[in-house]
Amino acid sequence: MKKLLSLTLALLLLFTLAACGGSDSSGGSSSAGSGEVQAEDGYAEARTGDLVHSYFMDFTVNSAYTTGDYHGHTAPEGMKVLVVNMSIKNTFNESLPMYDDDFQGQWTASSETDEFAWPITEAEDGSDLEVVSEEQLPAEYELAVNETRTGDLVFDVPADEKDFSISHLELFDDDSEGDTFFVFFTAEER
DSSP: OHHHHHHHHHHHHHHHHHHTOSSOOSSBOOSTTOSEEEOBTTEEEEETTOEEEOSSEEEEEEEEEEESEETTEEOOTTEEEEEEEEEEEEOSSSOEEEEGGGSEEEEOOSSSSOSEEOOTTBOTTSOBOOOSSTTBOOSEEEEOTTOEEEEEEEEEEETTOOEEEEEEEEEOTTSOEEEEEEEEEEOEEO
């Protein structure tokens, strides 16, 4: 089920990006780190430091950087490691099962590569891998009511990319979809 939801998210986000080309969006937005963001007409754009309000949670991309190595994890040839530090708070009225692939790393493909990546805790065959650092968000965890968790999401991304987004699509128990959120940033090279 988790993989089906992930595939649905990937397809929706690819179509959303294609439909939203250009700098003029009709959805909710915010300038760089200016405050709080909520979706309008099913879509929202935010920047690093913005507090994003979704149906189930609030989240913030605190910082992002790229590197060749993250606690022993090295990116495949032609790739680099994108490390995104996030804070996530459960604002729902019950505990939330969370998955690191509730968030997807994306970029504008300037090469012949995919335009998105799942966190490194998912193997190519769809199985879960172990985290490589205590700072990393696990593949699966639970957030209690009003609990906040801060950690790293780690992605393998093309070596020539520098501008990224983290995306999140609200998915409900009845398989319906809610709002789509994008947090855009330029990753610092380390």
